[in-house]
Amino acid sequence: MAWFRRTKAGINTELNDQIDVPKGHWIKCKECASTVNRRELQRNLLVCSECGYHFPMSGMEYYRLLFDDAEFEVFDTNLVSQDPLEFTDRKPYPKRLAEAHRKTGLTDAATGAMGKIGGHPTSITAMDFKFIGGSMGSVVGEVISRAIKRAYTQETPLVIITQSGGARMMEGALSLMQLAKTSAHLTRLHDKGLPLIVVLANPTTGGVTASYAMLGDIHLAEPGALIGFAGPRVIRETMGQDLPEGFQRSEFLKEKGFVDQIVSRAEMKSRISQLLDLLLEPAAG
Amino acid sequence: MAKTQNQPLEFERPLLELEAKLEEMRALRGDEPSADLNEAIGKLESRFHELRQSIYKNLTRWQRVQIARHPMRPYSLDHISAWTDGFQELHGDRLFGDDPAMVAGLTTFKGGRYGYKDRTVAIVGQQKGRDTKMRKYRRFGMSNPEGYRKALRVMRMAAKFGKPVICLLDTPGAFPGLEAEERGQAEAIARNLFEMARLPVPIVVVVIGEGASGGALGIGVGDRILMMENAWYSVISPESCSSILWRSWDYKEEAARGLKLTAPDLQPLGIIDDIIAEPLGGAHHDPESAFSATGKAVAKALAELDGIAPDVLLEQRLQKFDAMGVFESVDTPEEDVVSGS
Numbered sequence: 001m002a003w004f005r006r007t008k009a010g011i012n013t014e015l016n017d018q019i020d021v022p023k024g025h026w027i028k029c030k031e032c033a034s035t036v037n038r039r040e041l042q043r044n045l046l047v048c049s050e051c052g053y054h055f056p057m058s059g060m061e062y063y064r065l066l067f068d069d070a071e072f073e074v075f076d077t078n079l080v081s082q083d084p085l086e087f088t089d090r091k092p093y094p095k096r097l098a099e100a101h102r103k104t105g106l107t108d109a110a111t112g113a114m115g116k117i118g119g120h121p122t123s124i125t126a127m128d129f130k131f132i133g134g135s136m137g138s139v140v141g142e143v144i145s146r147a148i149k150r151a152y153t154q155e156t157p158l159v160i161i162t163q164s165g166g167a168r169m170m171e172g173a174l175s176l177m178q179l180a181k182t183s184a185h186l187t188r189l190h191d192k193g194l195p196l197i198v199v200l201a202n203p204t205t206g207g208v209t210a211s212y213a214m215l216g217d218i219h220l221a222e223p224g225a226l227i228g229f230a231g232p233r234v235i236r237e238t239m240g241q242d243l244p245e246g247f248q249r250s251e252f253l254k255e256k257g258f259v260d261q262i263v264s265r266a267e268m269k270s271r272i273s274q275l276l277d278l279l280l281e282p283a284a285g
Numbered sequence: 286m287a288k289t290q291n292q293p294l295e296f297e298r299p300l301l302e303l304e305a306k307l308e309e310m311r312a313l314r315g316d317e318p319s320a321d322l323n324e325a326i327g328k329l330e331s332r333f334h335e336l337r338q339s340i341y342k343n344l345t346r347w348q349r350v351q352i353a354r355h356p357m358r359p360y361s362l363d364h365i366s367a368w369t370d371g372f373q374e375l376h377g378d379r380l381f382g383d384d385p386a387m388v389a390g391l392t393t394f395k396g397g398r399y400g401y402k403d404r405t406v407a408i409v410g411q412q413k414g415r416d417t418k419m420r421k422y423r424r425f426g427m428s429n430p431e432g433y434r435k436a437l438r439v440m441r442m443a444a445k446f447g448k449p450v451i452c453l454l455d456t457p458g459a460f461p462g463l464e465a466e467e468r469g470q471a472e473a474i475a476r477n478l479f480e481m482a483r484l485p486v487p488i489v490v491v492v493i494g495e496g497a498s499g500g501a502l503g504i505g506v507g508d509r510i511l512m513m514e515n516a517w518y519s520v521i522s523p524e525s526c527s528s529i530l531w532r533s534w535d536y537k538e539e540a541a542r543g544l545k546l547t548a549p550d551l552q553p554l555g556i557i558d559d560i561i562a563e564p565l566g567g568a569h570h571d572p573e574s575a576f577s578a579t580g581k582a583v584a585k586a587l588a589e590l591d592g593i594a595p596d597v598l599l600e601q602r603l604q605k606f607d608a609m610g611v612f613e614s615v616d617t618p619e620e621d622v623v624s625g626s
Contacts, residue, residue, distance in 0.1 A: 145607065
């Protein structure tokens with residue numbers, strides 16, 4: 001049972017809270033530098049109409065996009081890190097948490113939700129890159145684990161939307177253990193014969209990639225997303241040379257055999273729904 | 286009295302200076318013994334012992350990181366040859382190649398000498414090299430995907446034959462190379478975390494040196510997590526943490542402090558079960574006693590895990606990792622709240 005539940009159909013988040021650029025009617029695309037109209041961009045699911053660049057999207061927006069009729073129940077929006085290590089770098093960790101909360105309205109970098117996709121009751125958990133780089137500490141590990149548990153106790157498929165710079169340094173080894181914790185819960189989903197579809201958004205790196213992001217039955221990636229374990233800068237230093245064009249992008253991962261399909265945001269719902277139809281055929285009857 | 290070893294660490298210098306002075310005075314006494322000299326030597330000896338205690342009993346986190354990285358620290362193969370017999374190393378992941386940064390194989394654990402019993406176990410461990418040539422060959426203990434996949438292959442074989450698995454963690458991280466990424470470094474580690482969570486035989490993990498990040502955890506899921514007193518285990522190395530959070534390489538000591546990466550830090554958080562005491566100054570000061578302490582700790586862990594039914598074992602393993610994490614639930618007054626069970 002969830003700690004608390006919200007049964008409002010969908011949650012409207014202002015687009016201004018979604019895009020990390022100065023407010024205004026016009027936004028410059030980070031990829032092609034063309035100027036796009038804000039309202040137009042919103043209609044286009046935060047995808048640049050010129051070049052197809054996928055702007056970062058919040059977890060709530062993904063739920064609205066993927067669930068039938070944008071109806072869903074949200075879970076675990078009330079878990080807060082306790083700063084177990086009393087960590088301070090240039091700023092105390094609690095201050096970073098408070099700032100991220102003020103900026104995003106979230107208590108941490110992941111939430112969970114239940115609803116239907118193409119008629120299939122489904123558990124989704126989505127990460128939010130805007131909350132301290134989508135980094136995974138104790139709270140994210142717990143939120144993801146609870147979403148996995150909801151799927152295997154209610155016998156539904158699971159969709160995980162990843163966007164993360166990796167594990168959260170400010171929680172030290174506790175962050176690292178979230179890789180093991182979430183992966184351990186996924187074994188139960190697997191043993192019940194329930195599907196896991198991972199949607200890899202930009203960027204998915206570090207510890208998140210080295211756990212649930214790479215443990216799906218099916219890996220869908222948004223176009224052009226950065227996906228990898230070590231960061232490009234570290235690899236460049238190790239290799240002492242420039243990295244090839246497109247290295248660690250979705251298309252590269254597909255070529256190397258780690259991503260099944262590259263799916264644009266506009267097609268994501270119908271693609272997931274088709275895959276669930278195929279996988280759950282007998283149950284759907 | 287054990288002589289302070291060669292290759293001393295920076296913080297051991299005052300000890301070394303005192304020791305040199307003592308040697309000098311002893312030599313002098315050999316030539317012309319005198320009561321005055323005897324007294325002076327006696328005083329200096331007690332000062333030496335006091336300093337030794339005060340340095341080694343009050344090690345900072347950064348000093349422990351340095352001990353964990355000491356070039357003479359016992360590595361995986363040293364442990365294996367000390368407390369097991371007839372190690373049969375097995376090579377290759379059957380997919381791409383063999384990774385010298387990870388060793389794996391079957392061996393007889395000499396548990397009999399620790400009040401347990403001799404028995405076949407599978408061992409996987411990250412392996413560093415001792416000299417320049419071997420360090421390069423072992424890639425400084427940084428595995429490629431084929432290392433993790435070799436380890437998994439051997440662990441699965443252990444499960445097939447009902448043998449327990451011992452994992453020795455000692456790595457500055459997974460290898461951050463272009464080819465490692467191409468071959469799926471992240472997938473290889475993730476797969477191990479998943480498969481180790483459901484491997485139906487006991488797994489005992491020992492952090493013997495450096496336990497850096499997913500690279501270490503990639504062979505770190507188990508039923509008992511032991512850690513040597515001067516090993517470190519965290520999500521990132523102090524240097525990289527300094528570079529990212531302070532945007533400078535100069536804050537490694539602060540980062541080591543902040544990350545709480547030592548065994549005494551991690552035990553109360555439930556991340557490790559037991560601390561394996563090391564000889565004063567670190568395992569390299571007296572490897573034999575470090576080996577026997579480690580062998581004894583492994584024997585105790587294996588004995589505790591004997592006879593637990595596989596489904597119970599796996600449930601306990603899940604609960605162990607599920608409990609890792611510190612957070613609180615806050616009430617959100619504007620929402621309708623339903624309390625949890």
